[in-house]
Amino acid sequence: MRKVFQEELTQVGDDLIEISKLVHEAITKATTSFEGADVDLAQDVIAADARIDFLQNSLDERAIDILALQGPVASDLRMIVGSLRMSASLERMGDLARHVAQLARLRYPATVIPASLTQTFKAMAQHDIEITAKVIELLETRDLEVARDILKINIAVDDLHLSVFKAIAAPEWNESPSTTVDVALASRYFERFADHGVSVARKVTYLVTGEWQPEGF
Amino acid sequence: MRKVFQEELTQVGDDLIEISKLVHEAITKATTSFEGADVDLAQDVIAADARIDFLQNSLDERAIDILALQGPVASDLRMIVGSLRMSASLERMGDLARHVAQLARLRYPATVIPASLTQTFKAMAQHDIEITAKVIELLETRDLEVARDILKINIAVDDLHLSVFKAIAAPEWNESPSTTVDVALASRYFERFADHGVSVARKVTYLVTGEWQPEGF
Numbered sequence: 001m002r003k004v005f006q007e008e009l010t011q012v013g014d015d016l017i018e019i020s021k022l023v024h025e026a027i028t029k030a031t032t033s034f035e036g037a038d039v040d041l042a043q044d045v046i047a048a049d050a051r052i053d054f055l056q057n058s059l060d061e062r063a064i065d066i067l068a069l070q071g072p073v074a075s076d077l078r079m080i081v082g083s084l085r086m087s088a089s090l091e092r093m094g095d096l097a098r099h100v101a102q103l104a105r106l107r108y109p110a111t112v113i114p115a116s117l118t119q120t121f122k123a124m125a126q127h128d129i130e131i132t133a134k135v136i137e138l139l140e141t142r143d144l145e146v147a148r149d150i151l152k153i154n155i156a157v158d159d160l161h162l163s164v165f166k167a168i169a170a171p172e173w174n175e176s177p178s179t180t181v182d183v184a185l186a187s188r189y190f191e192r193f194a195d196h197g198v199s200v201a202r203k204v205t206y207l208v209t210g211e212w213q214p215e216g217f
Numbered sequence: 218m219r220k221v222f223q224e225e226l227t228q229v230g231d232d233l234i235e236i237s238k239l240v241h242e243a244i245t246k247a248t249t250s251f252e253g254a255d256v257d258l259a260q261d262v263i264a265a266d267a268r269i270d271f272l273q274n275s276l277d278e279r280a281i282d283i284l285a286l287q288g289p290v291a292s293d294l295r296m297i298v299g300s301l302r303m304s305a306s307l308e309r310m311g312d313l314a315r316h317v318a319q320l321a322r323l324r325y326p327a328t329v330i331p332a333s334l335t336q337t338f339k340a341m342a343q344h345d346i347e348i349t350a351k352v353i354e355l356l357e358t359r360d361l362e363v364a365r366d367i368l369k370i371n372i373a374v375d376d377l378h379l380s381v382f383k384a385i386a387a388p389e390w391n392e393s394p395s396t397t398v399d400v401a402l403a404s405r406y407f408e409r410f411a412d413h414g415v416s417v418a419r420k421v422t423y424l425v426t427g428e429w430q431p432e433g434f
Contacts, residue, residue, distance in 0.1 A: 064298055071288035081281055084301065168394045177385045177397045184398040185405065 005070045012066070012083050015059040017139045019090045022052050024132040026097035027193065031125035034100050034186070035118075039108040045101035052094035056087045063087075075207070082203050089196040089203075093132070096193040103186055112182050114175050117167060124160045124190040127153050131197035138204050147201040157194040161187050222287050229283070229300050232276040234356045236307045239269050241349040243314035244410065248342035251317050251403070252335075256325040262318035269311035273304045280304075292424070299420050306413040306420075310349070313410040320403055329399050331392050334384060341377045341407040344370050348414035355421050364418040374411040378404050 026045050033042035063080050066072060072080055103112045113121045131153050138146040164187040167173060168180055175183070243262050250259035280297050283289060289297055320329045330338045348370050355363040381404040384390060385397055392400070422428075 060298075064294065067284060067298070068290045068294050073285045077281065077285050081277075081284070081301065084298065085305070088302070088305065165398065168398055173394050175394070177390050177392070177394075180394045180397045181382065181385055181401040184401055188402065188405075 005066070005072070005076075008062070008066050008070070009072075009076060009079065012059060012063055012080065013139065015055065015062065016083060016086055016090070017136060019052060019055050019059065019087065019094075020132065020136045020139060022048070022055070023090055023093045023097065024129065024136060026052065026094055027100075027125070027128050027132055030097040030100040030104070031129065033104040034112055034125070035122065037104060037108050037111045039105055042101040042104040042108070046098055046105070049094050049098040052091060056091040059087045060084060075210075079207055082207050086200050086203050089199045090135075093193050093196045096189045096196070099189045100186060103182055103189075107182065112179075112186055114179060114183070117164060117183060120160055120164060120167075121186065121190070124157055124187070127157045127160070128190055128193045128197075131157075131194055135197050135200050138201060142204060142208050144205055144208060147205045150197050150201040154194045154198045157191055161191040222283075222289070222293075225279070225283050225287070226289075226293060226296065229276060229280055229297065230356065232272065232279065233300060233303055233307070234353060236269060236272050236276065236304065236311075237349065237353045237356060239265070239272070240307050240310045240314065241346070241353060243269065243311055244317075244342070244345050244349055247314040247317040247321070248346065250321040251329055251342070252339065254321060254325050254328045256322050259318040259321040259325070263315050263322070266311050266315040269308060273308040276304045277301055292427075296424055299424050303417050303420050306416045307352075310410050310413045313406045313413070316406045317403060320399055320406075324399065329396075329403060331396060331400070334381060334400060337377055337381060337384075338403065338407070341374055341404070344374045344377070345407055345410045345414075348374075348411055352414050352417050355418060359421060359425050361422055361425060364422045367414050367418040371411045371415045374408055378408040 026048060029041050029048075030045045032038060033045060063084055066080055067077075106112075131150055134146050134150045134153070137143070138150070164183060168183065173180075243265060246258050246265075247262045249255060250262060280301055283297055284294075323329075348367055351363050351367045351370070354360070355367070381400060385400065390397075
C-alpha cells in the first residue's frame, strides 16, 4: 500500500512537470506567433490549450482520489493540496499564452505591437519563457535557488510592464486606440503570466521549507 | 468525533460566506469610488483587501486540517477541495475590486471613465455587485436556480465588455491614450470579476449534482 501511495505522489509531481512543459511550448509558440504575425502558429496555441485544461482536470481528479483512498497527512497532504494550487496556476498560464496568441490572430496580417515597443515585448516574452523553463526545473529539482531566480525575473517583467504604460502615457505616443488597447492588454497578459510563475515558486518553497514567505524571499 | 467533523465542515461553509460578504462590500465600495472619484473610499477598499487575503489563508488552513485529522471521503472530501478552489476565486475577486479602486485613486480627482461610457460601466459594475450577492445566496442556499442566474448575468457582463472595446475602436473615439488604457483595463477587471463568480457557481453546481458541466448549464 505504501509503495503504491509513493508512486501516486510521484505521478502527481510528473503530471505537474508535464503540464509545465506544455505551458512552456504554449508561451514559446505564442510569443513567436505574436512577434511574427504567424496566424497558423497562433491557431496551434489556441487549439493546444484544451490539452492543458484536460491535464489539469486529470491531475486534480488524481489528487482527490489520493486524498480519498490514502488519507495522506503532514507533508504528503500539503504536497497534494499544493499540487491542486499549482495546477490552477499552470492552467491559468496556459490561458494567458492563449490570450497572447488570440491577439496575434485578431490583428493578422498586422503585428500587434508597434515598432517602438518591439524590443520591450521581446524582452518581456523571453522572461516569461525563461520563468516557465525555471518552473520546470524547480518542479524537477526542488532547488530553491531556482525559485529565487523566478522572483528576480518577475521583477524584471514588472519593470518592463511599467515601462509600457509610461510609453503609452508619453506625449510622443501616437498609435490608434485599438493598438493602444492591444499593447496594454498584451503587457498585462505577460505580466500576469509571470505572476503565476511566482505563485508556483512560492508554493514549492513552502512545501520544501514548511514556511510561508508572503513578502517574497 | 462525527459531530465535531460536521461542525468543522459547516465552519468552512460559513467562512466562504463571510469572505463573499467582504467581496460584496469591496466591489460595492470600489464601484462607488470609481464612479464618484472618491479617493478615501478607494483607499478603504485597498486596505480592506488584506482582510480577505487573511481569511482565505485561514480557510485554507482549516480545510487542510480537516483533511489531515478527519480524512473525509466522497462528498465531504469534494466539498473541502471545492472550498479551496472557491476561496481562491473569491480572493481573486477581492483583488480585482482592489484594482478598480486603485484606478480610482490613480486618476483622482478626475474620474477614470469618460462620460460616453459612464452608463456602460455603471451597468457592468451593478452586474458584478449582483453576481456577488447571488454568490452569497448560492453558498447559503445551494439553490441551483441562483447558479443559473449568475451565468446569465455573466453573459450580460461579457456583452458590455465587448461594447467597450467596440467604442474604443470606433472612429469617434478621441480620448487620450492613458484614458483608453484605463477604460480597457477597468472593463477587463469587471469582466474577470464576473468570470470568477461563474467559477464559484460552477463549483457549487458540481458539488450539488456531482456532474461537471464545462459548457455552462
